[in-house]
Amino acid sequence: MEQKEVKRSNDKRKINIFLIFLLCSFLAWLVSKLSETYVDRTTFDLEYINVPDSLLLADNTFKQVDVKLRASGFQFLGFNFNRKIIKVDLSAIENNDSDFYIAELDFRKQIERQLSASITLLEVDQDTVFLDFYELGSKEVPISPNININPAQNYLVDGKLAIEPSLVVITGPKNELDIVNTVSTSVVELNEITEDFTIVVDLVLPEELKNSELSEKNVKISGNVFRFSEKVLKIPVEVINIPEGTQIKTFPNSLEVLCKARIERLKDIGPLDFKIVADFQEERGGNQNLRVSLIEKPDNVYSVQLLENEVEFILKRE
Numbered sequence: 001m002e003q004k005e006v007k008r009s010n011d012k013r014k015i016n017i018f019l020i021f022l023l024c025s026f027l028a029w030l031v032s033k034l035s036e037t038y039v040d041r042t043t044f045d046l047e048y049i050n051v052p053d054s055l056l057l058a059d060n061t062f063k064q065v066d067v068k069l070r071a072s073g074f075q076f077l078g079f080n081f082n083r084k085i086i087k088v089d090l091s092a093i094e095n096n097d098s099d100f101y102i103a104e105l106d107f108r109k110q111i112e113r114q115l116s117a118s119i120t121l122l123e124v125d126q127d128t129v130f131l132d133f134y135e136l137g138s139k140e141v142p143i144s145p146n147i148n149i150n151p152a153q154n155y156l157v158d159g160k161l162a163i164e165p166s167l168v169v170i171t172g173p174k175n176e177l178d179i180v181n182t183v184s185t186s187v188v189e190l191n192e193i194t195e196d197f198t199i200v201v202d203l204v205l206p207e208e209l210k211n212s213e214l215s216e217k218n219v220k221i222s223g224n225v226f227r228f229s230e231k232v233l234k235i236p237v238e239v240i241n242i243p244e245g246t247q248i249k250t251f252p253n254s255l256e257v258l259c260k261a262r263i264e265r266l267k268d269i270g271p272l273d274f275k276i277v278a279d280f281q282e283e284r285g286g287n288q289n290l291r292v293s294l295i296e297k298p299d300n301v302y303s304v305q306l307l308e309n310e311v312e313f314i315l316k317r318e
Contacts, residue, residue: 145163147221162223250290251311255308
């Protein structure tokens with residue numbers, strides 16, 4: 001029994017030794033084969049650099065080139081696992097009328113400079129490299145804030161929002177610039193605001209600007225918030241364009257006006273700061289009442305509202 005186990009162990013050891021020698025032989029053969037020089041084709045990825053400032057490379061520009069090389073098997077194996085990137089310098093690009101191109105000789109030299117000395121470039125499938133560009137332009141447009149402000153009760157935003165910068169420069173193809181007249185901010189909600197605020201908001205690149213860039217990524221928006229009060233004043237109604245030889249009396253002869261402003265401003269406001277007028281010659285249709293208009297109101301108030309917009313009247317002959 002013990003002899004059988006010893007024999008089985010020896011056989012197993014022999015098999016393992018054989019497999020190790022077989023693996024070593026295969027590796028030696030593989031290294032020998034990969035060390036040899038071959039002629040074969042491979043593909044390089046292209047990366048364009050030093051694009052002229054006045055031009056934008058179009059998306060349809062080809063991104064790969066097929067080449068024929070003389071190189072070792074190791075090098076071809078490496079290209080299969082990690083495709084080589086060739087940087088194409090466009091600083092010396094040539095143009096003929098509306099065509100931009102890289103001459104075949106220049107393109108070939110750029111590839112050769114980026115290959116190791118042990119690799120020989122035999123053939124490039126792409127001859128002269130023609131490139132598509134957009135001619136770039138610039139356009140300055142205003143910024144449109146996309147902000148919803150909901151002040152707390154009895155609070156208001158004083159005047160317009162301050163935007164810094166208020167203009168943004170778009171750089172891109174001229175056909176894209178022609179269709180854009182403003183740039184919006186991202187949506188912002190400000191609720192229950194009771195004090196002045198300053199926020200930084202991102203700009204949103206319009207969808208139609210696929211090949212354009214903005215000079216700013218965000219803007220600063222500020223607003224002044226104040227607490228307001230209300231004041232109701234009675235203002236006399238003045239009737240104009242009355243027929244000659246007649247007198248008119250309105251009912252009521254004065255109307256209430258609701259004025260909203262800062263408390264300190266309301267203290268200085270009186271009836272003489274307002275003027276309400278009714279035009280007797282205005283077309284009234286089937287309505288026999290006179291419509292009234294508020295034609296004068298003080299400055300620096302948030303809102304002024306007529307609580308009634310018409311009056312009754314009696315016309316008397318003199």
